Amino acid sequence: MNRKTLVLPAVISLLTPVLAACGSSDGGSGGDAIVVGTTDGFTASSDTPAPLDPAYAYDVGTWNVLRQTVQTLMTQPRGDGAPEPEAAESCRFTDTGNERYACTLREGLKFANGDPITAEDVKFSIDRARAIKADSGVFALLSTVQLVETKGDREVIFHLNGPDATFPFKLSTPVAGIVNSDDYDKKKLRDGFEVDGSGPYTLKAEVKDNEVTEIAFTKNPNYKGLLKPKNEEVVLRSFADADAMGAALEKGDIDLMTRAMTPEQIDKLSDTSSDDIDLIEASGLEIRYLGFNTNAPQVKTKAVRQAMAQLIDRASLVSKVYGTQAQPLYSLVPASITGHSNAFFNKYGEPSKAKAKATLTDAGINTPVKLTLNYTTDHYGAATKPEFEQLQKQLNDSGLFDVDIKGASWDKFQPAERDGEYAVFGYGWFPDYPDAETYLSPFLDKDNFLRLPYANNEIRGTLLPEARREADRLTASDSINDIQDIVAEDVPLLPLWQGNQYVAVRDDITGGEYALNSASSLQLWELGRGISG
Known part of the structure; x- marks a missing residue:
């Protein structure tokens, strides 16, 4: 390898x-x-x-x-x-x-x-x-x-x-x-x-029980554009899990696999010597975070969200679940994007039970705070459940929280979140385009895709418009930094980590x-x- x-x-x-x-x-x-x-x-x-x-x-x-x-x-x-x-x-x-x-x-x-x-x-x-x-x-x-x-x-x-x-x-x-x-x-x-x-390919999907099993992309003879396809046909095949996908690559039934590989698969491909398969690693702009329905009674008080931000140990979480394949994240904007700041670290520093307890006590919050962390079982890879088990353990070990975790398939999870059924939920984000604004507007602006009830007038009325205005993205960083500081203070979302991306290819x-x-x-x-x- x-x-x-x-x-x-x-x-x-x-x-x-x-x-x-x-x-x-x-x-x-x-x-x-x-x-x-x-x-x-x-x-x-x-x-x-x-x-x-x-x-x-x-x-x-x-x-x-x-x-x-x-x-x-x-x-x-x-x-x-x-x-x-x-x-x-x-x-x-x-x-x-x-x-x-x-x-x-x-x-x-x-x-x-x-x-x-x-x-x-x-x-x-x-x-x-x-x-x-x-x-x-x-x-x-x-x-x-x-x-x-x-x-x-x-x-x-x-x-x-x-x-x-x-x-x-x-x-x-x-x-x-x-x-x-x-x-x-x-x-x-x-x-x-x-x-x-009118893209480079036409599409034909094979469907069973309202679910796609594979999609055949055939080169479009009428395509006219910038892209230059280097093949006549590509088949995208869906697998129930990463293990089945990996086995298919080893057997030669597929030529390339991408998301979502497990951390164990990536480690194995990194360490194994083989002439047949290459592992390609690239820096990625994927992030993971917790979102809050700030109208939900469990997390409506800002102090509860701040205490969670004070307690969660991102470095331990990443080390135990993802190893070198991810890095702790202290802002919605990942570290490789112009405008990133470590806003959450600047505000909360190292994880501290004493500081979290003081935050809850000052707000008159009785402990332990009962919460359920909701996650999707089949969209972000097999490591999602272990990740939420670690989050549960960290919060419960503090004695300040009594946390359950609950998983749901993506087709159930997504509508439930949009309908406001979850007080706390885990999501991933792949950028619409590589710019800081796409890590902020989709969560914080009007008509945000999560339907978050959180609304900050300064962010929506002043800072986001200012950030969009500047053609020079370095100049836009002042407004972007201010937004990140407000998010760290109010905690409508809690960033956890950013990850690399991998392709395994014959x-x-x-x-x-x-x-x-x-x-x-x-x-x-x-x-x-x-x-x-």
Whole structure:
């Protein structure tokens, strides 16, 4: 086994140009389909009838499907840096205040079925997502759009309701994907697992009992854009657990596996000598955190949340569950992102039972405080339960809390959280794009995707607009730091750790180092089949 560590550059300014990456990216096309394993599940239910509709989808698994099939005006590059035109030939702000953004479409764009794409299709797609306002909250990514205007067949103009230097990044996310009005109703979501777009691949899903078993991505002959697929077909196969996925890789039934591998699998792949499988490690922007329903009686008093922040030992948690595969996190913004500060460490310092007890006593809170920590059993990997067992132990060992933990499958967990059924819950976050703002607005702004009742007027009315205004992201850091300090004081969310990302790939597959970008998005077009050895 050969271990490769891919070191991506630090996230840089939105305006910094990106140099083309070099490497073994032309491993050839054709031949057998490349098979990629994942533990992500795709289920249609009464709560989530339209998991793959761009106006609804808002998790890393469904976005990884849509990024292959639904084209966006802009796209995120292999590594970090400014987004680049994809369906667009060019895009730019046309004013000095970052409030008017114009794009010109590439000539000859077509949907996969051959229908021509015009500026009206772009307007339809953006307006549709904004109008439906799906309960996933993904529409909030387009919250700064006031009006979409078209000029002729190829020009689209976005009039924004305030300065938003991050808007080009938002146009690279699947919610801004271009869809055909013949296939998608303007007023309602498209149920099931069909996706029709103009991306590099078309999609065919195999479904059993309303759950996808695998998805075949076939190269779209009508695709015209920035991306250059290096294969003819990729199959994404869902596994019930990481052990089954790992066994399939060892047997050669799949060519590559990605999230979510277990810490034990990663350690084994790191230590084992084999000529057949490479483990590729890259710095990741995934974070994990606890969220609070601040209207719930158990955690409504800020002192309870502050005491938890004072007690939890992140270093011990990471060491016992994830080892070297994660790092303690003291802010919602991870350490590799411009604008990060260690706000929680600055406020609470090292874990302290005495300080936590004083906080609760001063607020008149009787101890032990009874709580249930809720987590999802099947979305973030097998280590989630051990992680919550450690959190439970840390809090209960203090004598200040009486904590139970409770798991639920993702299709039950997500709707229950949105309906406010949980006082405390665990979530992960993969960034919409590599910028500090995407670790703050989705949680703290109006229409946040968690439906958190917490609302801070200074954050929403002043600091978030200021952070969006600055094209120079270093300049935006002052507002971003202030937001992080307020979050550390009020604790509507409690950051725990940030993790690396890993790909295990058989050695006859090329492009594995680019299979995931810095935002943990799958880039299946980068994969090719080369020569073993």
